[in-house]
Amino acid sequence: MKNMLVVTSGIVAMILSTATIAGPREDLLAQYAAAAKASGFSAARGQALHTQSFSGGKPDTPSCTTCHGKDTRGAGRALTGKTIEPVAVSVAPTRYTDPAKVEKWFKRNCTEVLGRECTPQEKGDWLTFVIGQ
Amino acid sequence: MRIPYRPLAIGLVTLAFSALVLARAQAGDRHFFAPVTDPVVKEECGSCHLAFAPSMLPARSWQRMMGELDKHFGDNASLDPATAEKITSYLVANAGDAGGQRYSSKLLKGVASGATPQRITELPKWVSEHRKVPDWEWRHKEVRTKANCIACHTAAEQGYYEE
Numbered sequence: 001m002k003n004m005l006v007v008t009s010g011i012v013a014m015i016l017s018t019a020t021i022a023g024p025r026e027d028l029l030a031q032y033a034a035a036a037k038a039s040g041f042s043a044a045r046g047q048a049l050h051t052q053s054f055s056g057g058k059p060d061t062p063s064c065t066t067c068h069g070k071d072t073r074g075a076g077r078a079l080t081g082k083t084i085e086p087v088a089v090s091v092a093p094t095r096y097t098d099p100a101k102v103e104k105w106f107k108r109n110c111t112e113v114l115g116r117e118c119t120p121q122e123k124g125d126w127l128t129f130v131i132g133q
Numbered sequence: 134m135r136i137p138y139r140p141l142a143i144g145l146v147t148l149a150f151s152a153l154v155l156a157r158a159q160a161g162d163r164h165f166f167a168p169v170t171d172p173v174v175k176e177e178c179g180s181c182h183l184a185f186a187p188s189m190l191p192a193r194s195w196q197r198m199m200g201e202l203d204k205h206f207g208d209n210a211s212l213d214p215a216t217a218e219k220i221t222s223y224l225v226a227n228a229g230d231a232g233g234q235r236y237s238s239k240l241l242k243g244v245a246s247g248a249t250p251q252r253i254t255e256l257p258k259w260v261s262e263h264r265k266v267p268d269w270e271w272r273h274k275e276v277r278t279k280a281n282c283i284a285c286h287t288a289a290e291q292g293y294y295e296e
Contacts, residue, residue, distance in 0.1 A: 078182070080181055081284060
């Protein structure tokens, strides 16, 4: 009887948590996880990617922080002088809710900074990092 | 008493720069170039830079630009064909030579009939209009590039480019 209760409450908790967390961002993460065949994403790896300097891309944009700034909760600035909305979800709650837009900018920015497209693993790590910021 | 020279100096420089920009902004008439109103064009052409007014270039310039998006001033700004086509029609319909654009004929003066200028900042009229802006002002950290209209023309997003 006690076991039954534990199992039932476990199922209820699972349904509840799925209901509260499922959104476009979580769908994207699930998609990247499937593509990467990854067991999980790491915010720390995402942060490392965000701050790392690369030499494969364009020389004037060696890292994500070149334009997005070092503070994830502060506005960034493109080389054109235009302000960029902060990357942290805590201060920019509407970010990463349009999957096509997320993919478009991963493609464009990874090509500029890394000189190649980002892998699903890198995308998942980075998204996990900024969701937690 | 210790005088905080550094913050004071920074404050003074900022004030001087603002006054200079304000003085420029207040002079002259209100040059109006209708801003982009289409939400797709605004999003796609206005993420990295100001969504430049379509009336600032002739239709043939926009057509060429939209055909070379993979080499867009050093960036690959490619779009899917459907979006690109939609944006091209908007830019062409509202281009500087599309008619009914009051200030465009002035801005496009001196552009050869077959030429397809890509940089607004290289139009002869643009160059002569900005000839008095000193080099240090272009290099100011709030300006950085000549394409950053809004740094001095504070109402550029609304379409006003006063002197």
